[in-house]
Amino acid sequence: MNLDSLNERQKEAVINTDGPMLILAGAGSGKTKVLTTKVAYLINEKGVYPENILAITFTNKAAKEMKSRIYPIVGNGAFKLQISTFHSFGLKIVKENSRLLGYDSNFTILDADDSLSVIKKILKDLNIDSNKYNPKAIRNVISNNKNEMIDSKDYEKFVHTDFDEVAKEVYQKYERNLKLSNAMDFDDLLVLPLKLFKEYPRVLEEYQERYKYVFIDEYQDTNEPQYILSKMIAAKYRNITVVGDADQAIFTWRGANYKNILNFEKDYPDAKVVLLEENYRSTKTILNAANNVIKNNKIRKEKNLWTENEDGCKIVYYKAFDEKDESNYVVHEIKRLIEGGVSPNDICVLYRANAQSRTVEESFLTSNISYNIVGAYAFYNRKEIKDLIAYLKLLYNSKDDVSLLRIINYPKRGIGSKAIENLSIKKDVLEKSLYEVIDSGKELQFKNLIEDIRKDIDKLSLTELIDLVLDKSGIRNELESEKTIEADIRLENLEEFKSITKSFEEKEGIVSLGEFLDELSLVSDVSEQKDDTKEKVTLMTMHAVKGLEFDYVFVVGFEEGLFPHINCMESNDELEEERRLCYVAITRAKKKLYLINARSRILYGQVSSNIPSRFIKEIGENLLETIGKKEEFVYKEKIDKSKMFNDDNDLHPGDVVNHDKYGMGVVISIDGSIATISFKKDGMKKLMKNHKSIRKV
Numbered sequence: 001m002n003l004d005s006l007n008e009r010q011k012e013a014v015i016n017t018d019g020p021m022l023i024l025a026g027a028g029s030g031k032t033k034v035l036t037t038k039v040a041y042l043i044n045e046k047g048v049y050p051e052n053i054l055a056i057t058f059t060n061k062a063a064k065e066m067k068s069r070i071y072p073i074v075g076n077g078a079f080k081l082q083i084s085t086f087h088s089f090g091l092k093i094v095k096e097n098s099r100l101l102g103y104d105s106n107f108t109i110l111d112a113d114d115s116l117s118v119i120k121k122i123l124k125d126l127n128i129d130s131n132k133y134n135p136k137a138i139r140n141v142i143s144n145n146k147n148e149m150i151d152s153k154d155y156e157k158f159v160h161t162d163f164d165e166v167a168k169e170v171y172q173k174y175e176r177n178l179k180l181s182n183a184m185d186f187d188d189l190l191v192l193p194l195k196l197f198k199e200y201p202r203v204l205e206e207y208q209e210r211y212k213y214v215f216i217d218e219y220q221d222t223n224e225p226q227y228i229l230s231k232m233i234a235a236k237y238r239n240i241t242v243v244g245d246a247d248q249a250i251f252t253w254r255g256a257n258y259k260n261i262l263n264f265e266k267d268y269p270d271a272k273v274v275l276l277e278e279n280y281r282s283t284k285t286i287l288n289a290a291n292n293v294i295k296n297n298k299i300r301k302e303k304n305l306w307t308e309n310e311d312g313c314k315i316v317y318y319k320a321f322d323e324k325d326e327s328n329y330v331v332h333e334i335k336r337l338i339e340g341g342v343s344p345n346d347i348c349v350l351y352r353a354n355a356q357s358r359t360v361e362e363s364f365l366t367s368n369i370s371y372n373i374v375g376a377y378a379f380y381n382r383k384e385i386k387d388l389i390a391y392l393k394l395l396y397n398s399k400d401d402v403s404l405l406r407i408i409n410y411p412k413r414g415i416g417s418k419a420i421e422n423l424s425i426k427k428d429v430l431e432k433s434l435y436e437v438i439d440s441g442k443e444l445q446f447k448n449l450i451e452d453i454r455k456d457i458d459k460l461s462l463t464e465l466i467d468l469v470l471d472k473s474g475i476r477n478e479l480e481s482e483k484t485i486e487a488d489i490r491l492e493n494l495e496e497f498k499s500i501t502k503s504f505e506e507k508e509g510i511v512s513l514g515e516f517l518d519e520l521s522l523v524s525d526v527s528e529q530k531d532d533t534k535e536k537v538t539l540m541t542m543h544a545v546k547g548l549e550f551d552y553v554f555v556v557g558f559e560e561g562l563f564p565h566i567n568c569m570e571s572n573d574e575l576e577e578e579r580r581l582c583y584v585a586i587t588r589a590k591k592k593l594y595l596i597n598a599r600s601r602i603l604y605g606q607v608s609s610n611i612p613s614r615f616i617k618e619i620g621e622n623l624l625e626t627i628g629k630k631e632e633f634v635y636k637e638k639i640d641k642s643k644m645f646n647d648d649n650d651l652h653p654g655d656v657v658n659h660d661k662y663g664m665g666v667v668i669s670i671d672g673s674i675a676t677i678s679f680k681k682d683g684m685k686k687l688m689k690n691h692k693s694i695r696k697v
Contacts, residue, residue: 001044001073006037013241013274014038017046017213020234020268022261023243026305027290027587028281028549031243035215036066038241039081040073042213050080054211054233056226057085058218060522062547082211086226088522090189095518097196097203103182106514108397109521110178110185113386115139117402122173125424133166141167142174146187147223147255149194151175181433182399190225197232208236219244219264223255231267238268246301247294250543250581252573262301279305281549281590283312289593289619290586296618297576305587313592317616319628320598323356327363329596330554334369334537337552344370344535348550350542350585352563356556357539364537374540380520384475384490388497389520391469395454396513399433411474414442449473462501462516470494542585553589558597559610561674566686569671582615595624608688651675651689651696660693 003011010030013023014037025031039055042048057063063083071078082089091109098105110118119135119142145155152171159168178184184192197204214234216222219242222230234240242264249258265271279287287305294300316333320326334347349360357373364371380386387410390403397403409415419441426437438447453472457465470476475494479487504516538550542563557563564578586593595616600609616624651657655667657677665679675689687694 001041007278009274009276010034014041016272017042018239020238020271021241022264022271022273023276024301024303025243025245025276026279026303028279029276030280031276035217035243036069040070043074043077048213050077052212053081055083055215056089058221060085087189090193093193100200101192101196106397107182107184108393108400110183110402114402115185118174118177119170122170128166133163138167138170142171143187146191147225149224181401182397194225194228204232207233212237212239214240216242220246220249220258220261221251221256222260223257227260247580248584250577250584252577275303277303277305279307282587283309285312285314285623286586286589286593289315289623290583292620293579293615293618294583297579299576314625315623316594317624317626318596320596323359323598323601326556326596326598327359330360331363331367335367344537346551348538349554350545351556352542352565354541360539370534370536371539372536374538374544382493384494385497388494391473392513392517394450396517398435401434404434408446411478413446419443457513462505463498466498466501542581545588546584549588549590551591554594555585556596558595558613558616560613563613566674609690656697658695658697
């Protein structure tokens with residue numbers, strides 16, 4: 001097998017196949033190439049059977065890319081490889097062992113909204129005020145505990161407040177309800193395989209024998225169940241290769257523990273460590289900027305990206321007057337790039353918070369530039385789509401209470417809350433699902449409707465089934481008779497859903513409803529849902545851009561309090577994560593990078609005066625081409641600065657101040673433009689220090 005296209009470090013990572021290996025892969029260093037080549041090398045040179053290889057990635061898109069790269073090298077053997085996300089792999093294990101776990105094989109998977117619906121119903125059944133005890137907060141408690149391997153019984157040890165007590169009671173009922181509904185949530189797809197392996201060691205051994213070589217991509221993003229699952233599968237043969245970069249760990253807020261990659265050598269003292277530091281993506285200037293920023297973090301593995309690419313131009317740093325000037329500058333430069341022959345697909349605008357996109361969007365619209373917002377309201381989250389999917393789920397698993405409750409009275413068929421309450425009581429007494437206890441009234445008519453559709457499932461294609469559901473349920477008739485633009489749009493979306501089923505039938509070879517629902521439940525990449533019919537500039541958050549690259553990248557909002565975000569400035573750990581986020585944003589750019597901040601900004605309805613982000617200084621003046629010192633290229637509306645903020649309050653810790661809203665307070669600390677002030681009545685607040693509402697006493 002020819003390895004000439006690899007550099008020496010990449011080659012080292014590929015040919016050392018046995019035992020634990022840590023590949024520290026910097027941004028743009030070809031980690032996917034190394035992973036796919038190593039898998040192919042095992043098959044072609046070491047004679048390893050493809051079915052003995054497990055490769056875990058974090059997105060469906062990445063899994064598909066790996067398969068597509070391996071196929072030309074190993075041929076049909078690629079189809080025998082288990083390349084999937086953690087959740088897909090967990091689903092496979094649960095599917096293969098559902099009986100041992102106490103589930104029927106046709107279980108359904110709840111998404112976040114479904115889980116929330118269950119929690120809201122439990123609160124209602126318990127006569128608990130959902131305004132006092134927020135259902136989303138309780139859902140987060142349940143999810144966080146599952147991901148810390150704490151079940152509802154163990155959670156009793158952590159109950160200290162009234163909220164904890166309510167969360168415990170809801171958690172216990174939530175687990176019971178899901179079991180009765182033959183359903184599980186997304187967290188269960190990670191937790192249940194671990195439960196299975198602990199209770200049935202022989203089953204674990206079967207999987208260890210099946211997967212003698214284990215690969216984990218983006219290891220810095222693993223949470224506790226993913227970390228444990230990886231170790232358990234690889235424990236027998238210890239042929240585990242993990243790939244990642246602690247400098248790109250930006251998801252601790254959703255349970256990821258980047259210390260897993262830092263501690264890999266403690267878990268495997270004999271591990272071989274390979275550093276991939278040569279970058280094939282960016283210019284020298286961009287990489288120098290990234291290195292200059294990230295070296296300020298103390299908790300990291302030392303490495304330094306380098307490249308043989310050209311030096312490239314300096315990073316453009318534009319000091320805007322306000323957020324409108326900022327967005328107008330971005331659009332002006334993008335128009336200039338497009339007129340110069342650059343494809344809009346090669347341009348990206350990044351921001352720290354979703355709310356920042358509003359003014360950028362307005363400028364794009366007035367300038368007639370096509371754009372795509374990644375992370376906008378997703379197709380699968382639209383009400384009409386979720387309603388249709390609920391019908392499909394109930395057809396597949398009649399015990400799915402969440403889906404039944406969503407559609408039993410949609411379209412309206414005269415089934416009120418009292419009827420549903422009676423069913424719930426009956427269900428609890430008989431310990432059955434809602435569907436099983438329906439035996440009379442309009443509820444029975446609904447049950448007969450479902451059974452009528454179900455009898456034709458095996459005769460129909462997925463696309464034909466969608467039409468049958470839309471017709472027999474009455475959804476199509478209701479929307480057509482409404483005769484409104486909103487109803488027409490909803491109907492169009494439902495028709496578009498048939499494009500998805502056709503795609504699965506033609507491209508994925510999926511024909512059964514069960515397979516389709518399994519795939520649908522695992523679709524998480526918003527990039528797979530966008531319209532690719534027209535070239536567009538991409539707008540997205542810095543978190544969403546991880547793993548992507550663009551020739552030209554604009555990063556807006558480079559200001560203290562916005563980036564780094566004010567909520568992340570209280571601890572060194574959170575500030576270091578913001579710096580890693582900056583590192584990720586910078587290294588997305590291949591040819592040219594633009595950094596923009598605004599001296600004043602209206603965001604969330606508040607006007608603030610801002611100082612540049614500390615990350616600007618960390619990059620270094622020698623790498624920047626600064627524009628805006630004399631307000632060149634300023635597209636500003638005349639506004640009265642004196643009405644919004646003071647030129648300088650000159651606040652210091654210990655100063656006594658008076659605030660228009662909060663009254664008297666004492667300055668505790670100053671961090672850039674942010675003042676932490678302790679107010680007599682309202683406690684601690686973080687505010688822009690020179691806001692007009694603050695006066696020194």
